[in-house]
Amino acid sequence: MKNNEIPAYAGIKNYINGEFINPESNQWIDNYNPSNGEVYGQIPNSSKEDVEQAFQSAKSAFPSWSQTTLEERSRILIKISELLEANLDRFAEAESKDNGKPVSLAKMVDIPRAASNFRFFGNAITQFASESHESVGQNAVNYTLRQPIGVVGCISPWNLPLYLFTWKIAPAIAAGNCVVAKPSEVTPMTAYLLGEICSEAGLPKGVLNIVHGLGTTTGQAIVEHPNIKAISFTGGTATGAHIAKVAAPMFKKLSLELGGKNPNIIFADCDYDDMLNTTVRSSFANQGQICLCGSRIFVEETIYEKFKADFVEKVKSLKVGHPSEIDTNIGALVSKPHLEKVKSYIKIAKEEGATILCGGNEVTVEGYENGYYLQPTVIEVKTDDCRVNQEEIFGPVVTIMPFKTEDDVLEMANKVKYGLSATLWTNNLKRTMRMSNQLQAGIVWVNTWMMRDLRTPFGGVKASGVGREGGFEALRFFTEAKNVCIKY
Numbered sequence: 001m002k003n004n005e006i007p008a009y010a011g012i013k014n015y016i017n018g019e020f021i022n023p024e025s026n027q028w029i030d031n032y033n034p035s036n037g038e039v040y041g042q043i044p045n046s047s048k049e050d051v052e053q054a055f056q057s058a059k060s061a062f063p064s065w066s067q068t069t070l071e072e073r074s075r076i077l078i079k080i081s082e083l084l085e086a087n088l089d090r091f092a093e094a095e096s097k098d099n100g101k102p103v104s105l106a107k108m109v110d111i112p113r114a115a116s117n118f119r120f121f122g123n124a125i126t127q128f129a130s131e132s133h134e135s136v137g138q139n140a141v142n143y144t145l146r147q148p149i150g151v152v153g154c155i156s157p158w159n160l161p162l163y164l165f166t167w168k169i170a171p172a173i174a175a176g177n178c179v180v181a182k183p184s185e186v187t188p189m190t191a192y193l194l195g196e197i198c199s200e201a202g203l204p205k206g207v208l209n210i211v212h213g214l215g216t217t218t219g220q221a222i223v224e225h226p227n228i229k230a231i232s233f234t235g236g237t238a239t240g241a242h243i244a245k246v247a248a249p250m251f252k253k254l255s256l257e258l259g260g261k262n263p264n265i266i267f268a269d270c271d272y273d274d275m276l277n278t279t280v281r282s283s284f285a286n287q288g289q290i291c292l293c294g295s296r297i298f299v300e301e302t303i304y305e306k307f308k309a310d311f312v313e314k315v316k317s318l319k320v321g322h323p324s325e326i327d328t329n330i331g332a333l334v335s336k337p338h339l340e341k342v343k344s345y346i347k348i349a350k351e352e353g354a355t356i357l358c359g360g361n362e363v364t365v366e367g368y369e370n371g372y373y374l375q376p377t378v379i380e381v382k383t384d385d386c387r388v389n390q391e392e393i394f395g396p397v398v399t400i401m402p403f404k405t406e407d408d409v410l411e412m413a414n415k416v417k418y419g420l421s422a423t424l425w426t427n428n429l430k431r432t433m434r435m436s437n438q439l440q441a442g443i444v445w446v447n448t449w450m451m452r453d454l455r456t457p458f459g460g461v462k463a464s465g466v467g468r469e470g471g472f473e474a475l476r477f478f479t480e481a482k483n484v485c486i487k488y
Contacts, residue, residue, distance in 0.1 A: 061206025264294030
């Protein structure tokens, strides 16, 4: 990868059996730049035939890759990590151009985390130990093998394109599987560039196959393929339910990381300045397009008015601008349809009698008048069961409301169909322990947000998903456990 420039017009191809090829149908989908609303490339509109070709490539590669030593797999994954780091600028600019997020965010967070995924799982696979048990008095030993599944499917979303793509691929191939992967058709560029990196790192042909296209065609073909034995999916709850319905009769393994409507609970005894600064970030990072954003803010009534004034003041100071500008805080939303969806919820809030404390309007950025820009929006709601407090908006929009007691806020926090994450701000240890136990969420942050350790399990409860990713949980998902019992 010697060229550090992203071409003005990007033609993307499928990556199958280590080669970049056109789709069988020779049909293409326009790819838009969210910052200016213009088409800047095309991606394959892949069909069932393309998915089958990718599967056959993965199937052929599996016998050799599954028997490759852990040390060799580890070496290749770590090499991929190093090459991602060496090409940081190129990948960050591509991620920003595709997604609309600030280049600075992609450079500081998204691409380094993608590199970390490969490095972490490259090391973790060498530490993934089997269990053994001596059956005392029975002259027998039991041990557990962890064997790769075979060909697996990985389908990732548009909000953190490369990070969540590699979050699935890295443990899958580390465990010895071969992969048929589909990135979001809205943000395909860094997945395409990853194919180049994998070839350069020496990943054998067929171990990773990247097929571009729509969820309803390409994604559907992956999910319903009878010999793709596991599906790891991150995306919307409705799509996750559809995948589960299709996969169930074939008894596929499923890992579904779905939607969230995460509570941010603020008590008066918190470290106020730290809380305030972090809450601005947890509300609007990546234009609020992170499944872990704290979109429902509950504030203890004794500090509610002070928080409301201070929070709104800070939110108003955030700059909405072109993603390439170094001082941009809020870039473009990912697509025109998504912008319209987010705007529709602001309209719903007004109809429900809520108060728009700031934001709520589109922003025109000079020179990029057709981009998908929206002011960060703070909505004061009257009741916790209104639609904007119950339904996932997934944009730069948060709701705030006061609470009186711990019991009250626990009830409101848990009274949604989702259960991905929760954030709790308090210096009361007993309260921390009580509420962490009672909050219905897969992740609880206390006095922080988005502090991640790749060794820990990641995932949600209720409509936020099934299964866990991260650490050995991911390696367990991408392997089958086999008990061997030997009598001696």
